[in-house]
Amino acid sequence: MTADILRDKFLAFFKVRKHKIVDSDSLVPKDDPTVLFTPAGMNQFKKEFMGFNSGFKRAATAQRCLRTDDLEKVGKTSAHHTFFEMLGNFSFGDYFKKEAISWAWEFLTKELSIDPEKLWVSVYQDDDEAYNIWKDQVKIPEIKIVRLGDQDNFWPAEAKTKGPNGPCGPCSEIFYDFGADVGCGEKICDPSCSCGRFVEIWNLVFTQFNRKDDGSLEPLPNKNIDTGMGLERLAAVMQGKQNNFETELFQPIIKEIIRGLSPQGTVPEKKLLYAIADHLRAVVFSIFDGILPSNEGRGYVIRKIIRKASLHLMGLGIDKKPFLYRLVPIVAEIMHKPYPELTNRREEIARIILAEEKSFIDVLGSSEELLRVKFSEFIDNPNPEAVGKTAFLL
The missing domain is CATH 3.30.930.10 (Bira Bifunctional Protein; Domain 2)
Structure with missing residues (x-):
């Protein structure tokens, strides 16, 4: 049923x-x-x-x-x-x-x-x-x-x-x-x-x-x-x-994630697949209700959830490239009966998630570059205080 x-x-x-x-x-x-x-x-x-x-x-x-x-x-x-x-x-x-x-x-x-x-x-x-x-x-x-x-x-x-x-x-x-x-x-x-x-x-x-x-x-x-x-x-x-994630509410999302993985990769961890599918639904319906990613309040929570999902995708072997946004139409299809209007807004929601994914990838790239520079400086001149400042910046 x-x-x-x-x-x-x-x-x-x-x-x-x-x-x-x-x-x-x-x-x-x-x-x-x-x-x-x-x-x-x-x-x-x-x-x-x-x-x-x-x-x-x-x-x-x-x-x-x-x-x-x-x-x-x-x-x-x-x-x-x-x-x-x-x-x-x-x-x-x-x-x-x-x-x-x-x-x-x-x-x-x-x-x-x-x-x-x-x-x-x-x-x-x-x-x-x-x-x-x-x-x-x-x-x-x-x-x-x-x-x-x-x-x-x-x-x-x-x-x-x-x-x-x-x-x-x-x-x-x-x-x-x-x-x-x-x-x-x-x-x-x-x-x-x-x-x-x-x-x-x-x-x-x-x-x-x-x-x-x-x-x-x-x-x-x-x-x-x-x-x-x-x-x-x-x-x-x-x-x-015995697991909610084995139902039709999640399986189409999970199967699409698996299709996006490298066929030469290891068997994906189910807990990561499950978390991504869950987080995607949370983000889609939050944006649907007018909550946009930001640095404060509800928007900060949604930004955090998007970033957690992105890190999980990287943990599955999907390199630093936007992927989450591609799954939005699947959520819209699964939830079409109770929320038909979601179908009309799927492209808008996908664009917002795509922009957030790109922003997070840029942040990760900047952080890695900063870490490389500071590590090189530390090798040349060990300074515990500088390490603390770098950690704060990251």
């Missing part, structure tokens, strides 16, 4: 259940100075979560998101990304835990026909209500319901003690079990283990508090639901893949 089909099925499922289907917000958050990029589906609904009447109490989205917290993990794990799509359903003072849990289970096991035996869940350590709904109404065996603490099952993580301020609450996560032959191999293994056997596919957040400056949790006027499910992870599960 393709990602396009999964996206459509999710939105259709919740439309039938009287949710307003809301378009994805930009990667540039509106009226929210607390984050550089839109990190989750709930961000565009912060006013609704605080009790503002927008005219609807239920919503569902397929939100494009960008996170840099796990930038160094991208490519090294099977399920971390900078750019990804988050499927989410939301309730603003309408339904609560019972409906959120039962609908999530229904969508996965009935609509998508995922084997219930492959699913485990976690709940917040003190959330007996959620625990009992899973046990008594959904009928999940207690052995497959795991109680976890603030770091894992309170959103945002550790909000109770460290912040940030704003809407927060306990959560319940649904995990897919890839089987005992995956991961640590221990007989006793559950979603609290980070071995890779279990992958979180859906997070149900029960947003019922507002954290204040003094650290206190004030009950919100209405109890809310905020859920998020990574489309890339769901696609991997539905396509029988």
